[in-house]
Amino acid sequence: MRFRYVHIIAALFLLGGMGFQFFFSYRRASTRVQERMDLEMQVAQEKLLFELYDAYNAVYQLEDFMADDMNNPTDLLDETREIMKLYPHFFTFYVAYPPYAFPAKGKWYGLRSYRVRDSISSNVFGGENHNYFEREWWRGALESGRSGFWSQPYHDNVFDEPIFTYSNDYHDKKNNVTCVIGVDFSVNWVQQLLEQFKPFDEVNLAVYSSSGTLLTSSTSQDSTLFNVSNAQDRFAGKDWVVSRKTLNPIDIDLVMAVPKSYVWESIRVGILVPFAVFILGILVVAYLIHRISRDERENIRLGAEQKVIAHELVIAHGIQMGILKNRPLKESKNPAGEQDIDLHAILLPMREVGGDLYDFHREGDTIWFIIGDVSGKGVPAAMFMSAVVNLFRAIGRRSHTPKQIMEEMNSVLSENNPSLTFVTAFIGRLHIPSGQLLFCNAGHCPPLIVESGASSVKRVQLEPNIPLGYDGRYSFAEEGCILGEGEKLVLYTDGVTEARNSKGEMLGMSRLSALAGGDKDLLAAIKQYIGDAEPTDDITLMTIRKTDSVRPVSLRVVNQADQWPVLRQAIHEYGICVGIEKRTLKKLEVASEEAVVNIVRYSQATKIEMALSLQNSAFSIQLSDDGVAFDPTAHEVKTDAVEERQIGGMGISLIRQIADEVHYERVNEKNVLTIAKSTSC
Amino acid sequence: MKINIVANGQETRVCLAGELDTTATTNQAEELNQVIALADKALEIDCSELEYISSAGLRFFMQLKRESEAKGGSVRISHLNEDVNDIFRMSGFQNIFQID
Numbered sequence: 001m002r003f004r005y006v007h008i009i010a011a012l013f014l015l016g017g018m019g020f021q022f023f024f025s026y027r028r029a030s031t032r033v034q035e036r037m038d039l040e041m042q043v044a045q046e047k048l049l050f051e052l053y054d055a056y057n058a059v060y061q062l063e064d065f066m067a068d069d070m071n072n073p074t075d076l077l078d079e080t081r082e083i084m085k086l087y088p089h090f091f092t093f094y095v096a097y098p099p100y101a102f103p104a105k106g107k108w109y110g111l112r113s114y115r116v117r118d119s120i121s122s123n124v125f126g127g128e129n130h131n132y133f134e135r136e137w138w139r140g141a142l143e144s145g146r147s148g149f150w151s152q153p154y155h156d157n158v159f160d161e162p163i164f165t166y167s168n169d170y171h172d173k174k175n176n177v178t179c180v181i182g183v184d185f186s187v188n189w190v191q192q193l194l195e196q197f198k199p200f201d202e203v204n205l206a207v208y209s210s211s212g213t214l215l216t217s218s219t220s221q222d223s224t225l226f227n228v229s230n231a232q233d234r235f236a237g238k239d240w241v242v243s244r245k246t247l248n249p250i251d252i253d254l255v256m257a258v259p260k261s262y263v264w265e266s267i268r269v270g271i272l273v274p275f276a277v278f279i280l281g282i283l284v285v286a287y288l289i290h291r292i293s294r295d296e297r298e299n300i301r302l303g304a305e306q307k308v309i310a311h312e313l314v315i316a317h318g319i320q321m322g323i324l325k326n327r328p329l330k331e332s333k334n335p336a337g338e339q340d341i342d343l344h345a346i347l348l349p350m351r352e353v354g355g356d357l358y359d360f361h362r363e364g365d366t367i368w369f370i371i372g373d374v375s376g377k378g379v380p381a382a383m384f385m386s387a388v389v390n391l392f393r394a395i396g397r398r399s400h401t402p403k404q405i406m407e408e409m410n411s412v413l414s415e416n417n418p419s420l421t422f423v424t425a426f427i428g429r430l431h432i433p434s435g436q437l438l439f440c441n442a443g444h445c446p447p448l449i450v451e452s453g454a455s456s457v458k459r460v461q462l463e464p465n466i467p468l469g470y471d472g473r474y475s476f477a478e479e480g481c482i483l484g485e486g487e488k489l490v491l492y493t494d495g496v497t498e499a500r501n502s503k504g505e506m507l508g509m510s511r512l513s514a515l516a517g518g519d520k521d522l523l524a525a526i527k528q529y530i531g532d533a534e535p536t537d538d539i540t541l542m543t544i545r546k547t548d549s550v551r552p553v554s555l556r557v558v559n560q561a562d563q564w565p566v567l568r569q570a571i572h573e574y575g576i577c578v579g580i581e582k583r584t585l586k587k588l589e590v591a592s593e594e595a596v597v598n599i600v601r602y603s604q605a606t607k608i609e610m611a612l613s614l615q616n617s618a619f620s621i622q623l624s625d626d627g628v629a630f631d632p633t634a635h636e637v638k639t640d641a642v643e644e645r646q647i648g649g650m651g652i653s654l655i656r657q658i659a660d661e662v663h664y665e666r667v668n669e670k671n672v673l674t675i676a677k678s679t680s681c
Numbered sequence: 682m683k684i685n686i687v688a689n690g691q692e693t694r695v696c697l698a699g700e701l702d703t704t705a706t707t708n709q710a711e712e713l714n715q716v717i718a719l720a721d722k723a724l725e726i727d728c729s730e731l732e733y734i735s736s737a738g739l740r741f742f743m744q745l746k747r748e749s750e751a752k753g754g755s756v757r758i759s760h761l762n763e764d765v766n767d768i769f770r771m772s773g774f775q776n777i778f779q780i781d
Binding site for chain 1: 702703704707733734735736737739740763764767768771772
């Protein structure tokens, strides 16, 4: 949360800084403008005064002329012209005489030269309509004494311009007024001169009378002559930076004013560019902080979710490990409580849960077991894995052989498998005393058998078949072998053979064989091989070592015909385990059936015992019964005249033809018939 | 085992599938007797799906042949697999039956 406000606080600081920056820049710029205008006004004022004082010179000049030629006033006209030429800033230059100074000229007689645009005109003025004795300049000149008179600005009706006048009277030696000499200046000229001192284009200029009447200004809207509105206030107030000078002696105000907006504009770029950069920077920082804090929140959220998932996975791990049997010792003991096998099983999931599986269950002297690997990894594989294990437990208790279990499981798993998840599996059934290992493989890695004393390690030869889950009607091959005394069956998943060490080298079959035959505990040796390398798959290992000696298969059944299938199944399975050829096995089954049928029919025995063994690579079936003595080998075999043969005789005939050796003896009141057939033929 | 009887024109075909052993001849005697009841006809015993036979099964064939000869029918055995054929050979049955 505190992260959220950092960028707002940063922005406030930056904005505060910007405000100060702006304020001081503006103040400094205002002062600079003010000083600059004041300076220009000072110079302009001096320049104007300098120009105005030309009026004195001009007047003296004309006085001098008049002193020379007093009696010819007409020449004066030319002289005013000449003087006008000398002073181009003069608006009018004139000389006026008192009433009747020249009787011939009448009451008014004035001579003047004036400027019309760039040329100078001269004329005589004065009359009823132009009674200059009433004019301020006339009266002022007479009243002002020797120094002359500067008029207030006034409106010149003839030229329709605001002007002001310097006038002075001229006296003769008797101190009578001879004439008044005047110079008119245009206020517009003042304005134009001021224009030259504008420090910036944006400067407004204005000339006011002392009474506050606007005379001229640089803006057209103000140019109304003698506007009576209170124009003095135009540059007053906060909107303007104003420089004001009073021009003596005519007592007019010169005003130079620049709108404050100009000050702002002059510093605008200098303020706005950094300001924009700052704002941009703030936005970028704000955005980054926002992103970071959002990511932070997202991370916190994801972290929480991850914790939930991780927690669930821990539980799932517990469930999966719980599914797996972890007390093999209990199943390593026979019903009498003696340990006859050494059983170990371990599953190391790559992640919390995985698709590897194993299971085993023991009933009496027989142990059923499965090892498998569900395609895929993680949770989906683990879900399938638990289904496979439970299926094995349910079916494995009902079905007899690994082939039957495998086919039933395959049927169920293929039935409803939209994800086409498949399982490789190896199911085995070990009859521990006899070492008969009947198994069925569904695409799983072939197990190893480590011989007693670890002298050699061999791979169990098997049909690969197909994995479970594809084809529910597939017929799996049924296979088997004999696990001898001290021999160890090593079952594993491909996570073992494909385990890599830190150099990336796979363990492989040959290394696994070597490790399995070694002295070390296999799991510890595999773990040592992997070392620090990241596991890439689940690792599952199950070993079953037969610790006691191999005993022959022996069965005892009551003497009834319906017990034959039990015996036949035992012969069939044993035949598979000792690797007898199938056709030979079938014939042996026929021979045995004939022998058993004979016992059932004729011996009146109560029980039949059967012992199966492999001796000198001969498959031996020994049947004994407690019935009346009967030696089937004593009967002659007749291959012809079939129709005449006794039913029993036909059976005996078959036995003798099928078996390599048929041996009968009467031992301890028992008929003992041994049927042997070489497995090599 | 399974027994399937198909009347096919002049010949009647009997398909035997599975194992014809002591258990089968005991448990399915009734069905086998139905086959024997057809002994007056021309019979083809199709053994393509017969996987196992013991002397109990051979006895059924013997019975069938006797009845057939008595009633003027005929028995022809077809499609014996190797295992079953071995037993037929060993028991000398191949000499007394017409085996295709």
